[in-house]
Each structure stands twice: as structure tokens, then as C-alpha cells.
Amino acid sequence: MLEPIVEALKIRKAYGRLVAVDDISFAIARGECFGILGPNGAGKTTTIRMTYGFSPLTSGVLKVFGLDVSRHARAIKARIGVCQQDNTLDPDLTIFQNMTVFARYFDIPAPLAVKRAGELLSFMSLDNRSHSRAMELSGGMVRRIVLARALINQPELLILDEPTTGLDPQSRHQVWERLDNLRRQGLSILLTTHYMEEASRLCDRIIIMDQGRILIQGKPSGLIRDQIGRDVLEITSPAPDLRAYIRLQNMAFEDLGDRLLVYGNHDDHLYRYITNRFCPEGCVMRTATLEDVFLKLTGRGLRE
Amino acid sequence: MSTGILRVWQRNLDVYRQNWKISFMPPLLEPLLYLAAFGVGLSGLIGDVPYGDRKISYLAFIAPALLAINIMNNAFFENTYSSFVRMYYQKTFDAMMATPMSVEEIITGEIVWGATKSVIATAIMMVILTFFDLIHYPAGLLLIPLAFCGGFAFGSMGMYFTGIVSHIELFNLPFFLFITPMFLFSGTFFPLEGMPPWAQALASALPLTHLVDLARGLCYGGFVKSFPLAIGYLILFSLVFYPLALIKMRRRLIK
Numbered sequence: 001m002l003e004p005i006v007e008a009l010k011i012r013k014a015y016g017r018l019v020a021v022d023d024i025s026f027a028i029a030r031g032e033c034f035g036i037l038g039p040n041g042a043g044k045t046t047t048i049r050m051t052y053g054f055s056p057l058t059s060g061v062l063k064v065f066g067l068d069v070s071r072h073a074r075a076i077k078a079r080i081g082v083c084q085q086d087n088t089l090d091p092d093l094t095i096f097q098n099m100t101v102f103a104r105y106f107d108i109p110a111p112l113a114v115k116r117a118g119e120l121l122s123f124m125s126l127d128n129r130s131h132s133r134a135m136e137l138s139g140g141m142v143r144r145i146v147l148a149r150a151l152i153n154q155p156e157l158l159i160l161d162e163p164t165t166g167l168d169p170q171s172r173h174q175v176w177e178r179l180d181n182l183r184r185q186g187l188s189i190l191l192t193t194h195y196m197e198e199a200s201r202l203c204d205r206i207i208i209m210d211q212g213r214i215l216i217q218g219k220p221s222g223l224i225r226d227q228i229g230r231d232v233l234e235i236t237s238p239a240p241d242l243r244a245y246i247r248l249q250n251m252a253f254e255d256l257g258d259r260l261l262v263y264g265n266h267d268d269h270l271y272r273y274i275t276n277r278f279c280p281e282g283c284v285m286r287t288a289t290l291e292d293v294f295l296k297l298t299g300r301g302l303r304e
Numbered sequence: 305m306s307t308g309i310l311r312v313w314q315r316n317l318d319v320y321r322q323n324w325k326i327s328f329m330p331p332l333l334e335p336l337l338y339l340a341a342f343g344v345g346l347s348g349l350i351g352d353v354p355y356g357d358r359k360i361s362y363l364a365f366i367a368p369a370l371l372a373i374n375i376m377n378n379a380f381f382e383n384t385y386s387s388f389v390r391m392y393y394q395k396t397f398d399a400m401m402a403t404p405m406s407v408e409e410i411i412t413g414e415i416v417w418g419a420t421k422s423v424i425a426t427a428i429m430m431v432i433l434t435f436f437d438l439i440h441y442p443a444g445l446l447l448i449p450l451a452f453c454g455g456f457a458f459g460s461m462g463m464y465f466t467g468i469v470s471h472i473e474l475f476n477l478p479f480f481l482f483i484t485p486m487f488l489f490s491g492t493f494f495p496l497e498g499m500p501p502w503a504q505a506l507a508s509a510l511p512l513t514h515l516v517d518l519a520r521g522l523c524y525g526g527f528v529k530s531f532p533l534a535i536g537y538l539i540l541f542s543l544v545f546y547p548l549a550l551i552k553m554r555r556r557l558i559k
Binding site: 087 | 307308311314315318319322394395396398399400401402403404405406558559
């Protein structure tokens with residue numbers, strides 16, 4: 001592997017006695033789309049805030065472009081684009097001014113800023129809203145503008161904190177399409193998300209975090225295969241004799257009380273056998289997803 | 305430090321220029337209202353006021369004080385309410401911090417902008433006061449740099465409060481506890497010379513007293529022997545509150 005674009009070595013962030021990120025290590029290759037998944041409070045946002053200098057490390061070493069973030073924040077920030085979780089568009093300015101004023105923060109000369117702002121807004125299909133204000137636009141449009149603004153300095157690494165949270169399905173697909181496009185152009189991307197579909201679709205590699213630690217990392221498809229298998233047999237209101245059968249067969253399963261999930265590489269034979277013998281209704285066989293991996297590893301309790 | 309301070313200042317100027325027709329009105333109208341109420345209304349009752357070893361009209365007495373009050377109010381308001389709105393509600397500083405700019409540059413840019421608002425207000429007021437022949441030139445031109453220094457001092461204090469208040473309503477406290485008493489008791493509307501010694505000592509602890517002293521001297525076109533003390537006080541005041549503002553805002557923004 002070439003020199004990684006982001007390299008974290010035992011990075012740690014503690015707020016008093018609360019440890020938000022607990023000695024985690026990972027590396028992101030150039031051109032890769034890397035996802036950080038985890039329930040609320042897992043330490044995802046803190047981890048990426050550390051990569052762009054918002055949160056100083058308590059300990060460990062974090063390098064971006066081979067530069068230490070605690071010493072070269074300015075040089076690093078000149079080469080990255082950041083989409084924060086909150087809407088940080090400037091409501092005092094028009095959309096076009098948002099782009100050009102932001103470009104000025106990077107010392108980009110005005111004529112070049114105007115050119116890029118026009119290009120980026122049209123890439124996001126928003127060139128007709130140049131003179132609107134953020135308040136007048138839908139959530140999906142705002143997110144695309146934030147994304148366009150993060151690209152104004154032609155970053156080598158794009159950092160996205162929950163890029164599609166709160167968007168309707170249409171807007172979400174719009175954002176995914178643009179991110180797909182950028183990824184194909186070779187842009188490295190680091191993102192956090194709650195949406196397994198988003199991670200499966202966009203990410204080459206993911207880590208799943210919980211309580212500040214990395215539970216697992218790898219390719220989404222590989223993780224599904226290793227942790228779950230190909231399929232999941234989902235049985236509603238399982239009868240006691242089915243439970244006993246499954247235990248006897250030594251199959252991987254999860255018992256949720258009113259539902260039973262059986263993991264593995266089943267064939268139609270077993271499925272038909274179980275369906276016919278134990279549950280004429282309320283039995284579904286489906287493809288295993290990243291969500292199965294996520295829930296198996298992080299548990300099903302609420303995180304609040 | 306790089307060009308960051310300028311970039312923050314330019315952002316605020318861009319916004320100001322969109323609303324300049326409204327932003328122009330208060331510094332234009334306020335002195336006119338005060339001059340009408342106090343100068344025309346009260347000066348008949350009061351007559352002349354002693355200043356040093358001579359007597360001046362009440363109108364000439366309060367005009368420089370109005371300038372000094374405007375310098376204080378513009379910067380302090382800008383770096384409390386306006387900066388807080390940008391920081392807390394609009395997340396403007398968060399967006400800036402994702403660019404090469406540092407917290408120190410952002411906050412300094414904000415304070416320099418607050419001082420710039422004091423300069424703009426002062427320049428507009430000077431036009432009005434000149435019309436009434438209340439400013440002597442060329443010494444009066446020094447009111448412009450004075451507005452910047454005074455604005456920087458009060459803006460730094462305002463930014464310090466922005467760094468520590470948890471809620472925007474809490475700005476009522478510094479306004480009620482500092483700004484209003486200073487407005488009334490800094491030798492603004494009556495001379496301090498006639499006051500008991502303890503009241504004079506109290507007044508000389510207030511930064512506005514020194515700003516009023518400087519503005520008055522410059523308006524009347526002369527150097528006053530209290531100038532070094534007054535300038536020294538304002539510099540010291542900035543040297544305390546500017547670093548404090550940076551420390552508190554860094555602690556607030558970087559977590």
C-alpha cells in the first residue's frame with residue numbers, strides 16, 4: 001500500500017473521565033472511500049473532528065497526508081473539504097456568495113473562485129439557485145450546497161459527517177450519485193453514517209465503532225459474509241419445537257423473543273424444510289445485509 | 305497569522321454592505337436626537353459648563369461624550385450579540401474553522417470588525433457634529449484612530465463575554481452592570497470635577513471615562529495633560545481583555 005492518506009495510531013480522546021475515542025488505529029488509502037459506522041455516542045464524530053483539527057488528541061498520533069494534525073493543522077485544512085453535521089451555510093449571504101466568500105478563506109483569487117463556484121453549483125444542479133438564501137431552500141438542496149462548498153478548494157480528501165441524515169429518499173439518492181461520481185474521479189472520502197445502505201453503496205471499507213472502540217473493520221461484503229453468511233431466515237413467533245430444532249442443528253442464530261434470526265449459507269432445502277414443518281406462515285428468507293452485521297455486533301438496546 | 309484576520313473582516317464587510325442603508329441610520333440619527341434633547345432642551349436650564357479653566361456650552365460639553373459612547377456601544381454590541389449569533393446560531397465560526405483559518409484569526413477578525421464599526425459610526429457622527437461646529441480640526445481627525453483603539457478595547461471585552469455566556473439573554477448582565485453605568489457616570493453628561501473624591505476615583509476606574517476624556521480633548525483641538533494616562537489605560541484594558549477573549553473563545557470552540 002502506498003502511504004496512507006489518513007493514518008491513526010492509538011488515537012484517544014477523553015473529556016474528563018468520559019473516553020469518547022479509546023486508542024483506535026486505522027488507515028485510509030488514497031482514492032478509498034472509508035466509512036465509520038456506529039450507534040449514537042460511539043465516537044464517530046469525535047474521530048473525524050480530530051482529523052480536521054476541531055478536537056485535539058488526548059494521546060496517539062494522527063497523520064493526514066503524512067502530516068501530524070496537531071502540528072500542521074493549517075496545511076492539512078488547506079487540502080481537505082469538510083461537510084459538518086450541522087448546516088453551516090452562512091444565512092447572511094446568498095448561495096453564490098457562500099461559495100466565493102468560502103473560497104476567500106482559502107486565499108483563492110476572486111476570478112478563480114467565481115469560475116469554480118459556477119462549475120460546482122452546476123455539478124450539483126443548483127446553478128439556478130445562486131441568488132437564493134439558504135433559508136429558502138430544502139434540506140436536500142442545502143446539503144448539496146454544503147457539499148459543493150466543501151469542494152471549492154479542490155480537496156484531496158473529503159470528510160463528511162452524516163452526509164444524508166434527515167434527507168428524503170430522493171435527496172439522499174441525489175447526494176449519493178454526486179459522491180459516487182466524485183469517488184470515480186479518484187477523490188478520497190472519509191464519512192460517518194447511520195445508514196447501512198449508504199455504507200454498503202459508497203464505502204470500499206468500513207469500521208464499526210461502539211463506545212469509543214473499533215469492533216470490526218473490512219469490506220462491507222466481506223464483513224457480511226464472515227459475520228452473517230449469505231442469508232438470514234427470519235421467523236416470527238417461533239414455536240418451542242423450532243427453537244429446539246435450531247439449537248440441535250448447531251446453527252448461528254439470534255433469539256429476540258418474538259422473532260428468531262437464523263444466519264448462514266442456507267440452501268432452499270433447509271428453508272423449505274423449516275417452512276413446511278414449523279411455520280406455515282411468518283417465515284422469510286432474505287439476503288444478509290450490513291444491518292445484520294451492525295445489529296449483531298452493537299446489540300439492539302437503544303442508545304440515548 | 306496569515307490573511308485570516310482580513311478574510312473574516314471582509315466577510316463581515318460584505319454582509320454590512322448589503323444592509324448599509326439601514327446600518328447607516330442609527331449613527332446618523334442618534335446624535336441628532338441627543339443634541340436636540342440635551343443640547344437644545346437642557347442647555348437653556350444648565351447654561352455653561354466649566355472645562356479646565358474655561359467655560360463651554362453644554363452642547364459642546366456632551367458632543368464628544370456622545371462620540372465616545374457610540375464608540376463603546378458599536379464595538380461592544382457587535383462583539384456580544386452579533387458575534388454570538390454568528391457563533392451559536394449561524395455556526396459561522398464552525399464553517400471558518402474547517403478552512404485554513406485558526407480560532408485566533410477568526411476572533412481577532414471579529415474584534416477588528418467591531419472596532420471598524422466604531423470607526424464607521426464615528427465618521428458619520430463627525431459629519432453631523434462638524435455641521436454644528438462642535439469639532440476643531442485638524443486635531444479632530446485623530447478621533448478616527450481613537451475610535452479604532454476604543455472599539456478594539458470594548459470589542460475585546462465584549463468578545464470575552466461571548467466566550468463565557470451560556471445563553472444570549474445573559475448579555476443583559478454586562479449591559480446592565482457595565483455599559484449603562486458607564487454611559488451615565490463617566491463624565492458624559494455632567495463634569496466629574498464637582499463630584500466627591502470617591503465618586504471621581506470610581507469614575508476614573510471606568511474605561512469610558514478615559515475615552516470621553518480623549519474625545520473631549522480632541523474635539524476642542526488641544527492636548528490635555530491627562531492624555532498619557534487615558535491612552536495608557538485603554539492600552540492596558542486591551543492587553544487584558546484581548547488575550548482573555550482569545551483564551552475563552554478557543555476553549556469554547558475547540559473541544
